[in-house]
Amino acid sequence: xxxxxxxxxxxxxxxxxxxxxxxxxxxxxxxxxxxxxxxxxxxxxxxxxxxxxxxxxxxxxxxxxxxxxxxxxxxxxxxxxxxxxxxxxxxxxxxxxxxxxxxxxxxxxxxxxxxxxxxxxxxxxxxxxxxxxxxxxxxxxxxxxxxxxxxxxxxxxxxxxxxxxxxxxxxxxxxxxxxxxxxxxxxxxxxxxxxxxxxxxxxxxxxxxxxxxxxxxxxxxxxxxxxxxxxxxxxxxxxxxxxxxxxxxxxxxxxxxxxxxxxxxxxxxxxxxxxxxxxxxxxxxxxxxxxxxxxxxxxxxxxxxxxxxxxxxxxxxxxxxxxxxxxxxxxxxxxxxxxxxxxxxxxxxxxx
Amino acid sequence: xxxxxxxxxxxxxxxxxxxxxxxxxxxxxxxxxxxxxxxxxxxxxxxxxxxxxxxxxxxxxxxxxxxxxxxxxxxxxxxxxxxxxxxxxxxxxxxxxxxxxxxxxxxxxxxxxxxxxxxxxxxxxxx
Numbered sequence: 001x002x003x004x005x006x007x008x009x010x011x012x013x014x015x016x017x018x019x020x021x022x023x024x025x026x027x028x029x030x031x032x033x034x035x036x037x038x039x040x041x042x043x044x045x046x047x048x049x050x051x052x053x054x055x056x057x058x059x060x061x062x063x064x065x066x067x068x069x070x071x072x073x074x075x076x077x078x079x080x081x082x083x084x085x086x087x088x089x090x091x092x093x094x095x096x097x098x099x100x101x102x103x104x105x106x107x108x109x110x111x112x113x114x115x116x117x118x119x120x121x122x123x124x125x126x127x128x129x130x131x132x133x134x135x136x137x138x139x140x141x142x143x144x145x146x147x148x149x150x151x152x153x154x155x156x157x158x159x160x161x162x163x164x165x166x167x168x169x170x171x172x173x174x175x176x177x178x179x180x181x182x183x184x185x186x187x188x189x190x191x192x193x194x195x196x197x198x199x200x201x202x203x204x205x206x207x208x209x210x211x212x213x214x215x216x217x218x219x220x221x222x223x224x225x226x227x228x229x230x231x232x233x234x235x236x237x238x239x240x241x242x243x244x245x246x247x248x249x250x251x252x253x254x255x256x257x258x259x260x261x262x263x264x265x266x267x268x269x270x271x272x273x274x275x276x277x278x279x280x281x282x283x284x285x286x287x288x289x290x291x292x293x294x295x296x297x298x299x300x301x302x303x304x305x306x307x308x309x310x311x312x313x314x315x316x317x318x319x320x321x322x323x324x325x326x327x328x329x330x331x332x333x334x335x336x337x338x339x340x341x342x343x344x345x346x347x348x349x350x351x352x
Numbered sequence: 353x354x355x356x357x358x359x360x361x362x363x364x365x366x367x368x369x370x371x372x373x374x375x376x377x378x379x380x381x382x383x384x385x386x387x388x389x390x391x392x393x394x395x396x397x398x399x400x401x402x403x404x405x406x407x408x409x410x411x412x413x414x415x416x417x418x419x420x421x422x423x424x425x426x427x428x429x430x431x432x433x434x435x436x437x438x439x440x441x442x443x444x445x446x447x448x449x450x451x452x453x454x455x456x457x458x459x460x461x462x463x464x465x466x467x468x469x470x471x472x473x474x475x476x477x478x479x
Contacts, residue, residue, distance in 0.1 A: 011368040015375055068392050073400040074412070085380040092376040096369045119368040126439065127369070147414065148402040160421050163428040170435040178442040243403055248387035252380065322478040325424070329476045333467070340438065341460060347445060348453050 006109050014118050018095050026258040027057035033310050040314040067247035072146060075244065079145035084245070084252035087138025090131040091259035097124035098266045099186045101276050102294040116276075116291070117186055124185040125177070128267065129170060132222075135256065136162045139224075139231065142253070143241035154240025157321065158224060158231030164328040165221040165228075171336035172215040175208050175343040176200045176271045179352075185267075189275030196279035201272040205350035210339045212272045214332050216308070219264035221328065223257060225309055227316035228324060265305035266298075273301050423475055434463050 031046065031054065038045025046053030071080055101116030114120060121127060136159050143155015179200060180188040192198050200208045221228035232240030242253045269275055276294035283290040319327070441448075441456050470476055 007364070008371075011371055012375075015368070015372050019375070019379065065387050066391055068394065069388060070395075070399060072402050073397070074402065081384070085377070085384070088380050089373070089376045092379075093369070093373050096372045118372060119365055121365050121369065144414070146402070147412070150403065152414070152417070156417055156421050160424045163432075164424060167428055167431050167435060170432060171438075174435070174438050174442050177439060178445045181443055181446055183439065183443055238403065247391060248384055252384075325478040326476070329427075330471070337460065337463070337467075341457070344442075344445065344453060344456065348450070351446065 003111060006111055007113075010108065010113050011118065014115075015096075018100075018118060019092065022092065022095055022259055022262060023255075025262055026255055027061070029258050029261070029306060030057045030060065030254075032306075033313075036307070036310040037314050040311075061251070064247055064251040069247040069249055070244070072148065072244045074147040076145040076147070079141050081249070083138045083142030083145060084249040084256075085138070086141060087135050087256040088252045088259070090133075090135040090138075091256040091263060094128045094131055094263045095266070097121060097127055097185055098263075099189055099270065099275060100295060100298055102291050103186045103190060104291065116295070120184060120186045122182070122184045122187075125173065125183050125188075125267070125271075128263070129166075132260070132263070133163075133166060135260065136166075138253075138256065139241050142245065146241075146244035148244050150238045150243040151241050154231045154237045154243065157237075158241055161224070161228065161230060161324060161328075162222055164325060165218040165332070168214055168218040168328060168332040168336050169222060171333065171340065172211040172218065173271055174336075174340050175206070175211045178340075178343055178347055179203060179208070185270050185275070189270050189277065192274040193277050195281045196274065199272065199274040199277070199279075206343045206346035208272060208339070208343070210335055211343075212268075214336045214339070215268060215272065216305075218328070218332060219268065220309065220312060221324070223260045223264060223309075225257075225261065226313040227318050229318060230321055230324060261306060261309055262302065265302045265309075268305055269298060269301035275301075420478060427470060427475060430466065431463070434459075434466075 034056070035045040035053070037043075046056040049055045049059045071077055096118045097120070099117040099120070103114065103116070103120070105112045106115055107113075139162070140155045140159040143151045143153075143158070146152070176188065177183060180191045182188055182191075188200075192200060192203070196202065197204075201212045202209070224231050230240075231237075232242070237243070242250055245253060274297075276298040278284075278293060278297050283293050285293050437459070438456070441452060441459075445452065
């Protein structure tokens with residue numbers, strides 16, 4: 001029984017740490033987004049709460065926590081309450097298979113543990129894709145249950161958009177899976193060790209640069225971020241599917257959106273940019289401290305993508321809905337499919 | 353590995369994930385419950401009415417919506433299943449060799465036939 005007990009305690013600690021880091025990153029992101037947008041528009045961003053506004057996320061969180069939760073008349077109460085949870089949980093549990101640092105095992109009380117991944121299952125990426133699909137239910141149920149026209153339209157738009165671009169995400173990563181020969185994120189990242197020319201975005205025999213571009217654009221669309229934020233287009237739909245939401249339930253949709261951003265950034269880093277691997281062969285720090293370097297590189301890559309989200313938001317205007325659907329189905333999908341064809345033929349001609 | 357060992361291996365690998373799902377759910381539910389207990393509650397008819405730019409909502413929101421959304425959902429289901437079929441092939445690509453490559457090229461050709469058909473029929477148009 002002690003073995004089960006020790007493993008349970010270790011897993012619980014890992015989950016608590018990962019959840020804590022994700023929620024903390026969401027807090028940092030809400031501030032960072034407003035600051036980055038502010039600077040890009042020659043403003044200061046939030047400045048009032050704490051020095052340079054650094055305590056703004058805490059103030060926002062507390063405010064939302066103590067706000068009245070309004071359930072509009074005519075809403076389906078059960079689904080209205082279920083939807084935010086259904087949006088949040090899939091966004092959080094995807095982090096269970098993300099490798100945050102080097103795949104090493106430590107020995108604790110005579111048992112082996114992997115400190116930087118909660119569970120290295122061999123269907124990792126499939127698990128993430130399967131669960132992130134459930135997030136779409138949260139959005140469409142929230143839109144439908146509110147009994148408001150804006151919410152309904154926002155929910156429908158969002159569902160159609162999310163599933164369209166999910167298809168492209170699924171297609172874009174096939175090339176990487178083919179070269180790595182595994183669905184486990186740990187194995188895929190390990191296969192990219194030894195310098196940036198081994199990262200799949202540049203790798204021999206066929207660089208996955210097209211797949212990378214398709215993946216990044218599709219994941220921006222999948223997380224409903226600008227320039228693809230049609231589900232919550234302020235000028236047309238007030239706030240889209242969460243028009244009627246207030247208080248903590250609103251905060252959950254917000255949290256889910258940001259957690260999803262972090263999740264897709266982690267996947268992009270792990271699949272295309274070598275995850276925890278440094279852009280040079282080997283490590284600079286001594287063997288025992290190599291994990292610090294690994295975690296640092298992973299963090300840098302993830303934050304690069306997160307900054308890209310803000311950058312796009314500050315730069316690009318919103319698309320029209322027909323443009324969005326045409327772009328997804330008639331441009332992204334053929335590119336992703338062509339990438340699979342070329343990659344498979346190249347991989348056959350130049351076996352590893 | 354024997355069957356029992358394999359089962360135990362799988363259980364130890366997947367148990368942390370189950371644990372994570374339970375904890376994430378609990379986090380959601382507990383936060384909502386605590387927030388429900390501490391928040392003010394002053395419901396009134398005006399506040400509870402659905403938002404419609406200040407005017408009284410003049411019909412139920414659950415009305416018919418364009419069939420377009422449904423067509424895209426159907427296309428998604430069909431194509432997504434085909435994409436999932438590509439995964440096992442991609443993972444075992446280096447083991448199945450030339451036969452696997454040709455078979456999958458035929459499969460992708462069929463995928464393309466369906467795609468071109470949907471395009472020509474105008475199912476990918478949004479207007």
